[in-house]
Amino acid sequence: MRSEASLHRPPRRPWAWLWVFAASQGLVVAVWWAIGWRWGLPLLLASHLAVVWGTLRPGSRLFSPVLSRLPGGARTVWLTIDDGPSADTGAILDLLDAHGAKATFFLVGARALARPDAVREIVRRGHGIGNHSFDHPSAWFWALPPAAMRAQVDRAQAALATTAGAPPRWFRAVVGMANPFVGPALARHGLTRVAWSARGFDAVEPDPDRVLARIERQLRPGAIVLLHEGARHGRNPETLARVLQRLDALDYRAVLPDEPDVRA
Structure with a gap:
């Protein structure tokens, strides 16, 4: 059996990349x-392109460990829901309850402070929470310098600890892009970075069937499924309903990574 502790891998040497990069420039x-x-x-271009690749690829381990799927062969998935809390949170919680599914909500700190009751309800219903930055700077999170990156993580961690009653242990980079300065910020709080292995682009795609088709093509035992709430098109709950129905039909269970169904 694989416990959450064994999946929880905060960066241990968050500045190691700097020594490697310095050696490459030498x-x-x-x-x-x-x-x-x-x-x-x-050689100069290749060394700099490696940094760009490590930043822009969500599953890259170049700068810090990242969890992209759950281990083992059990027919389980980890549903992760980004960008909340939002006006959709209540409907999403009801859908999860109706299907006996669990999810981790990667929450934005400023939005959590604006909707503390929604955060507490997520926790009360037995779901997980994760850090998804303080104010979700989607256009430039990937390019934040060290102090600004640290502030995004620190402020979100404080906001979520206050509203949820305990600090989260998981972190997802905004748009999945984690530059070299994310690792040191995560190490300060013992946070593990989480990516995904199945996504449907539901933050921008309003058609639930298209989202579901993309997710289903990538669905495997242990998949980490990326979903969203609060998108402008307003169809995230409808999309989640379609995903949950399909998971039931395919005999998948949506669990948290510390549940007994997560097996090595």
């Missing part, structure tokens, strides 16, 4: 000096 200089720019320039 190699670039040495090659450029010894052989010339025709070899040095491609």
Whole structure:
């Protein structure tokens, strides 16, 4: 049996990437000096492109550990719902209850402070919470410098600890993009970064059937399913209902990572 503790892997050496990057730049200089720019320039570009790739790819482990799926072969999935709390939260909770499903809500700190009763209701009904930044700067979260990144994580962690009664242990980067400064911010709070293995783009796609089709193509035992609430198109609860119905039909159970059904 795999416990939540074994899945919970905060960054242990959050600045290790800096030493590796510094060594790579030293190699670039040495090659450029010894052989010339025709070899040095491609090496320089490759080293910087690696940083860009590690930042923009949600499942990248270049800068910090990340959980992209649950272990084992049991027909279980981890439903994760981003961007709340919102006006949709109550309807989403009712749907989860109706299907006997559990989910982790990755909450935005400022929105949690605006809807503390919704946060408490999530916890009361037995669901999990995660840190999803303080004010969800979707256009530039990936480019935040160290102090601003730390503030996003710190302030959200404080807001969620206040509203939920305990600090979360999970973190999801905004739009999934985690730059080199996310790891140190997570290490301060013992947070584990969570990505996903199945998504339907329901934050922007208003058609529940299209969302479901995308998710189903990626569905496997242990999948971490990315969903949202509060999207402008207003159809997130309807989409969740379709997903839950399909999970039931396929004999999948939506569980939290610390439940006994999560097996190695």
